[in-house]
Amino acid sequence: MLHSIKPNKLKYLAADITLVLFGGVTSLALFRRELLAGPYGSGLLFVLLVAASFAVGVYVSQGYRIIWRYSTVRDFYRLLQGCVIGLTVASLVMFFAGIPVPRQAVLVAFILSTALLVLYRVILRDVAYRREGRAASSVGRGKKPGKRVLIAGAGEAGRIIISEFERHGMGKTIIGLVDDHSRKVGTLLGGKPVLGTTDEMAMLVAQYDINEVIIAMPSAPQPVQRRIIRDARSENPMMPVTILPPIMKTFEVALTPELRSIGIDELLGRDEVPVDLDAIAHHYQGGHILVTGAGGSIGRELCRQLLKFEPASLIAVGRGEFSMYGLQNDLTEYMKYIPSDTRIHYYIADVNDRVRMKGIVEERRPDIVFHAAAHKYVDLMEENPTEAFRNNVLGTRAILECAGEGGVQELVLVSTDKAVRPVSVMGATKRVAEMLTDNWNGKNGMRTAVVRFGNVIGSRGSVIPLFQKQIETGGPLTVTHPDMTRYFMSIPESVLLILNAAAYASGADVFVLDMGEQYKIDEVARNLVRLYGYEPDRDIQIEYTGIRPGEKLYEELWYENESMQPTENPRIFRLDHDSGSGEESAVQRVLNMTPEDIQAMTHDELKALLQELVPEYKPYEGI
16 A cells, blocks of 8 residues: 655645645635634644545555556546545544534535546546647658548447547547447447447448458457458458457456457357456565566566556566567557556576576566476477477576575466477477476475466467468468367467466466367368458368477377366366376486586487486377
């Protein structure tokens, strides 16, 4: 609750005190003018008490931490809560101190002061939006000529998207909205007309020459979303369509940054993932959190999602300069949309560089480490097993050592389903990383946990972006095998579940995420072709290229000797597992290895070593 007020927020404190003083004086002037007489009368005590109480109330309700130019309805509720606290404090003090002020004056002072505090923030917010809109319009003049946007969804999400477009000087590009409810047709939302229902999408797109559609219906069933996409693209299969994912209903933040291109969610009709927000917020709020592999798909999303839970600091570590530059730009823009004072530190570093990592840990003193840095491309790691072992195994060892010595309380390894009965070098190295993480639990008082999950949508190297590029170039779509199946989950969903699982960790935990059912890649490809308005094998060909080295027809998330135990979240399971003497000896062998030992091995020798460390590892021999 206690927090410092930043210098740029003092203007709000001064304005609040001034306006509340005005409200108190006005109320006395209306009901008990004589109390204002004399410099030390009870009237002066009353207005000063009210002003001080309101300032304290707004402070306690975190009102001076809010970025009001990007405020939401929830922020104004928080302000109202602070005013009620102020009224309560003032009333109690007046009662026990015996300050003779009539109830009518107290009530009017509360109503008038609250109205003024809300009103000037609304005005400032509107002025800031208009100023930014004019600036953005001036800077972007001449760009994207003829852009004409139709929004599907005349609700709160649609309203906020209109507001964000206005703030960025793009309000005129929105032609109107459509909605499921016919009663909204003809009304205005954010100054934009509701032109018709979603059933009329195809007609309205043609009538108003629409060239971009935004679906702002996070609560709409998947069949409805798929119909809207098909109708929007009925005349132009390449029509840009972006969508607000269902998981964003979880947060009250500006929605524009969360828009994404349509993907597998619209193909499969998967259920929304539940998350235990209270457990996540309690675990991460106010903490210092380090993320390795921060420039990658999962690492980047971990950083974005963590910011919503207001850690004191976020330490982002990545090896690639360009990916870290992109992350910095992404998070700088993203911070504009969320009420967070988190300090973000960016480090370009290799997790294998123990000296460098030790320096980062000692400098920033993180409480929690998410180790997401890993090589993950299966076929590339088959050709580069030395690098896979160096990065995935020795890199994990290095970060475990640095974290333990640096006083880290908890380390979470982001693992993969490919670590279960691996047939690839990548999967085998991730399995060894799991064993190391499990073995390190309790050393230097550090808890460890492993979160194991399957394929995510939209990650670098994911099949969906590849299919989309192939469709846009006319095909063919390349599928490895007609019977190959995979789990599918969006990156935001999987990362929220990772955060949720880690919040349940007690030490030496292995969590698996319920990824839903596995889907045939072949069916996914065909559905995606249809979503673009084409017919598979007629307009766009499907070609089978054969299983690549290290791939399996289906994925698994646990071994037979691991029993699944439920957690508070029905989509997260804790595995009961017994490390056994085999794992202990394997870990000891890894602890005694040097990078030079690994570099000296041939590919065959390294794969033989992995088979000794992970007996379940059966190198790919073709099907």
